[in-house]
Amino acid sequence: xxxxxxxxxxxxxxxxxxxxxxxxxxxxxxxxxxxxxxxxxxxxxxxxxxxxxxxxxxxxxxxxxxxxxxxxxxxxxxxxxxxxxxxxxxxxxxxxxxxxxxxxxxxxxxxxxxxxxxxxxxxxxxxxxxxxxxxxxxxxxxxxxxxxxxxxxxxxxxxxxxxxxxxxxxxxxxxxxxxxxxxxxxxxxxxxxxxxxxxxxxxxxxxxxxxxxxxxxxxxxxxxxxxxxxxxxxxxxxxxxxxxxxxxxxxxxxxxxxxxxxxxxxxxxxxxxxxxxxxxxxxxxxxxxxxxxxxxxxxxxxxxxxxxxxxxxxxxxxxxxxxxxxxxxxxxxxxxxxxxxxxxxxxxxxxxxxxxxxxxxxxxxxxxxxxxxxxxxxxxxxxxxxxxxxxxxxxxxxxxxxxxxxxxxxxxxxxxxxxxxxxxxxxxxxxxxxxxxxxxxxxxxxxxxxxxxxxxxxxxxxxxxxxxxxxxxxxxxxxxxxxxxxxxxxxxxxxxxxxx
Numbered sequence: 001x002x003x004x005x006x007x008x009x010x011x012x013x014x015x016x017x018x019x020x021x022x023x024x025x026x027x028x029x030x031x032x033x034x035x036x037x038x039x040x041x042x043x044x045x046x047x048x049x050x051x052x053x054x055x056x057x058x059x060x061x062x063x064x065x066x067x068x069x070x071x072x073x074x075x076x077x078x079x080x081x082x083x084x085x086x087x088x089x090x091x092x093x094x095x096x097x098x099x100x101x102x103x104x105x106x107x108x109x110x111x112x113x114x115x116x117x118x119x120x121x122x123x124x125x126x127x128x129x130x131x132x133x134x135x136x137x138x139x140x141x142x143x144x145x146x147x148x149x150x151x152x153x154x155x156x157x158x159x160x161x162x163x164x165x166x167x168x169x170x171x172x173x174x175x176x177x178x179x180x181x182x183x184x185x186x187x188x189x190x191x192x193x194x195x196x197x198x199x200x201x202x203x204x205x206x207x208x209x210x211x212x213x214x215x216x217x218x219x220x221x222x223x224x225x226x227x228x229x230x231x232x233x234x235x236x237x238x239x240x241x242x243x244x245x246x247x248x249x250x251x252x253x254x255x256x257x258x259x260x261x262x263x264x265x266x267x268x269x270x271x272x273x274x275x276x277x278x279x280x281x282x283x284x285x286x287x288x289x290x291x292x293x294x295x296x297x298x299x300x301x302x303x304x305x306x307x308x309x310x311x312x313x314x315x316x317x318x319x320x321x322x323x324x325x326x327x328x329x330x331x332x333x334x335x336x337x338x339x340x341x342x343x344x345x346x347x348x349x350x351x352x353x354x355x356x357x358x359x360x361x362x363x364x365x366x367x368x369x370x371x372x373x374x375x376x377x378x379x380x381x382x383x384x385x386x387x388x389x390x391x392x393x394x395x396x397x398x399x400x401x402x403x404x405x406x407x408x409x410x411x412x413x414x415x416x417x418x419x420x421x422x423x424x425x426x427x428x429x430x431x432x433x434x435x436x437x438x439x440x441x442x443x444x445x446x447x448x449x450x451x452x453x454x455x456x457x458x459x460x461x462x463x464x465x466x467x468x469x470x471x472x473x474x475x476x477x478x479x480x481x482x483x484x485x486x487x488x489x490x491x492x493x494x495x496x497x498x499x500x
Contacts, residue, residue, distance in 0.1 A: 110143075
């Protein structure tokens, strides 16, 4: 099913809001380790306490990972306290999802070593699943995504693996194989090898063309595949296959770190952001096929050199996330930045980016004025409302430096809506569904996905910045293609759209 819409970007009177963030004092945590932890350092945000506010789970590398209980009060200051659960070494990152469809979020934890699927028990307690038949071994896992395929009671899981540490000819040219786990009833079959692998650092299942099937986008690190590799997209057919030029796929090579996707122009189809070393690439679909083309220069998203700090060498991007931080109705883009370790050709003082979207589809840098231009080695990140005030806050996990949290204290912001989606049976959080809002001649679309970013993701309500309307119409296109009727919803609240 391809959604046909009238694209109507209206240049409404701009709001007066200027983005502003204040640093939050949080318990000390840092991401450490040798070569195997130059990458990673992801963060997962999800509500495990049941109070409606997201907790934070941060990778630690050679340090234990750390789960932080969100003790914020709605609309007030942000506070966290550490919890003893999930203190695991070797963690690269993690992604929340409800694997067993019991309504409680679980965690897929990526490690240098054996990966772990942790079952959520409620009240921020976890235990390893013992009945899924999930087979894992000692690898260097740096990417993850999940989706529910037609009729399945368990999600399909994709794990992206980096360099094969056991190959004596490594590390260059020795990228490991990626693995796909498809369920057979209530357990997982042995993994399917997705070959060739080109050192994946991010993956995302998405129904890119609104055709009714989620395919797997993989962003790869050219630093290690060296030659012969490229970005990839796997067609999730009975036997997965790589899209190629006969399908309309366009070849791209970059030092791929992270993926973010969001519909930026109101046509119902997502643009894609890819972080890299040297430049960041915003891409749009090229015709009706699965191919994408770069529009990074036209839109102002290259972010290829630091904008403050005095270091003019090329910039290194990691996590990317779209979100409307001033609620003006136009998506903004946050990216963490930082040198891999001591790469002399790349900037050492490399600030995070906060690119503000505008009505004409272009972006402009506001990181310094907004207060988020940290010069630490940023890795994982999250753009999420931590205190329920309708404004997106920022979490950054740093290598060799403390984790940072920035509270959004912007004033004169626009309207917003936080949307939870629920259905009975398998996949209760409706991964693969599309939520659409319309008002004042505009359409906003977000897809519910698990994956992307750099080594971490968020589960929780979808946040829509809306600008000026008092009400919107909302609907859900469920993963099986069925659509609800449009319903009027008041803004500036959190609401649930239920299939029942």
